[in-house]
Amino acid sequence: MKVVGVTACPTGIAHTYMAQEALEKECKKRGFDYHIETQGSIGIENELSQEEIDEADMIILAVSISIEEEERFEDKLVYHADVNEAVSDPKSVIDKAIDFYKKNKK
Template sequence: MKIVAVTACPTGVAHTYMAQEALEKECQKRGYEIQVETQGSMGIENELEQDVIDEADVVILAVAIRIDGEERFEEKMDNGKVLQIEPADAIKHPGEVLDRAEKL
């Protein structure tokens, strides 16, 4: 499974990167490919290219704020392939998050 994700929290520090790490670790356990863009106090890091988004099976938006470039995910949203959650959910329950993503 190919997954792309964006993580972002209001301050753009701890939860942004903790959510990224939790999702990456859970995907590694399951043998999934994942690319995570972070949007935080450092700006946008690891920005997802449109072709990478288009090739993904699912998009996880672990965000507590409005993100830049949200329009990149419109087609996936229209197709029901976007899971929007709080960053804390990704940190505390990454397995459950991926279980939900698999069902999309």
């Protein structure tokens, strides 16, 4: 399972980075391949390439603001998660994303 995602929060100081870490830990635990980009006060870090996005089995946008370079995700099936929940309950976010893909993937 290849998972890519973006995390971003309004001030871009804390949650963005905690959410990245929490999602990475949860993906690691499940043995998934993962790459999580952050868009915070430092700017874009750990940036996702279009190729990675195209190849991903699951795309999780845990963002509470509009993000930069959103066009990379156009026409893709994307699971929108709450950035706060990604920090406090990453397990539930990944579970819900998996369910979402089961139901919606053609």
